[in-house]
Structures are given as structure tokens and as C-alpha cells.
Amino acid sequence: MTDQHPVEKPTNAIDSIKLRNALGSFATGITVVTALGKQGQKVGMTVNSFNSVSLDPPLVLWSIDRQSNCFDDFMQAEAYAVHVLSHAQQTVSDTFATSGSDKFASISCQTGLNGVPLLPDYSACFECKIANKFEGGDHIILVGEVLRFDDKESRPLVFYRGGYQRL
Numbered sequence: 001m002t003d004q005h006p007v008e009k010p011t012n013a014i015d016s017i018k019l020r021n022a023l024g025s026f027a028t029g030i031t032v033v034t035a036l037g038k039q040g041q042k043v044g045m046t047v048n049s050f051n052s053v054s055l056d057p058p059l060v061l062w063s064i065d066r067q068s069n070c071f072d073d074f075m076q077a078e079a080y081a082v083h084v085l086s087h088a089q090q091t092v093s094d095t096f097a098t099s100g101s102d103k104f105a106s107i108s109c110q111t112g113l114n115g116v117p118l119l120p121d122y123s124a125c126f127e128c129k130i131a132n133k134f135e136g137g138d139h140i141i142l143v144g145e146v147l148r149f150d151d152k153e154s155r156p157l158v159f160y161r162g163g164y165q166r167l
Contacts, residue, residue, distance in 0.1 A: 027160040030089075032096045033062060034109075034117045035080040037073035042104045042117040045070055046097040048159050049139075050082055058146035060126055063139040069099045071140075079114035079129045080144060083122040086154040087166045092119070093157060113147055123154045 034044040045068065053059035060082060064074050074080070085093055096103050109117040113127045128144025135141075158165040 021162070024159075024161045027158050027165065030085045030093045030157045030159050030164075031062070032083045032085060032092060032119060032122075033074075033080050034083070034119065035074055035077035036115050036117070037070065038076050040115075041073075042109065043070045043073040043077075044096050044103050044117070045074075046093050047082075050084070053143060057131075059131060059143055060128060060146060061141055061143045063136055063141045065139055067138070074142070075133075075140065077130065079116050079127070079147075080142070081112055081116045081118055082126045082128065082144075083119045084124040084126075085157040086121065086123040086152070087157050088154075089121065089157055090164050092121075093164070122150075122152065123156050124151045125149060 028048040029050065031047045031050045032044050033047050033050075034042065037043040045064075047062050047064075049061075049063040051061050053061050062082065064071055068074075095101075104117065108120055110120065112118040114129065116127065118125060118127075126144075126146050127148045128146050130142060131145045132143040133140055134143070155167050158167060
């Protein structure tokens with residue numbers, strides 16, 4: 001028999017601003033995730049929560065805030081594409097991080113698997129079908145099975161401590 005110690009919860013509340021700043025010490029790539037919305041319209045958003053999960057089967061994940069203006073569109077989508085942005089695509093990241101605008105107005109997209117819009121340029125692109133959705137506090141975690149991918153092997157756009165960086 002092993003000693004079991006209850007996990008102690010600290011008495012002081014976690015400061016969400018300080019937590020966010022501390023999490024920003026982990027450098028991440030920048031992606032744009034696209035899908036078809038509830039009425040068949042193109043939807044997309046900038047995401048830095050992208051991660052690989054498994055090679056066999058090929059799975060990736062990202063998370064979406066429940067307060068996102070395109071939350072309902074992504075929740076009903078059966079497929080999506082994750083575009084890892086290249087070092088030269090800060091403007092694309094900024095465009096898709098803005099809410100309320102027609103993000104696709106000046107972009108000539110191709111049509112990918114399941115009708116998902118594909119950006120014309122990226123460092124890598126992963127076309128996925130939804131495999132699972134998980135509760136994650138104020139976010140939903142979307143796990144996708146990679147059906148097809150393309151890797152242009154360019155340097156990525158990186159986000160670190162609240163700002164864009166380049167390798």
C-alpha cells in the first residue's frame with residue numbers, strides 16, 4: 001500500500017493576466033484554421049494552440065474559445081485545414097485574428113478536401129476530418145485526423161511573449 005497524499009489547492013487565486021504572460025514564455029507557431037461555416041461560408045481564425053497528437057493514426061489538435069465569433073461554425077464543421085504560417089505571413093495572421101471582417105476578401109483560396117478553403121500560401125498545411133471534441137474549460141479541444149498534408153519547408157512565423165518573432 002502506498003501513502004496517498006491529497007492534492008492541496010493553493011489558497012490564493014491564480015491571476016489570469018500573470019498566467020497568460022507566463023504561458024507566453026512558451027514559443028509557438030502561428031496557424032490559420034479554415035473550414036466551411038454553418039451556411040457553407042468560408043470561416044477562418046488565427047490559432048496558436050496547434051499541436052501534434054499521434055503519427056499512427058495521424059492526429060493533430062487545436063482549441064477554440066467558446067466566446068469566438070466563429071465558434072458555432074467550427075463546432076458544426078466536419079473538416080478543417082490547419083495552415084502553419086511562414087515567416088513572411090504576419091499580415092495573414094493579423095487578418096484572421098480580426099473579428100467581424102471578411103477575412104477572405106483579398107485571398108484567392110483553393111478548395112480542399114470536403115470543400116474546406118485552402119490558403120494559397122503557407123509553410124505547411126494539414127487537411128483534417130474531425131475525430132474528437134473534448135471539453136477544455138473555456139475552450140473546446142478539436143482533434144482531427146490528418147487526411148492529407150503539404151510541407152513547403154519554409155521558416156515559420158513564431159509567437160513569443162505577446163509578439164511575433166522570426167527564427
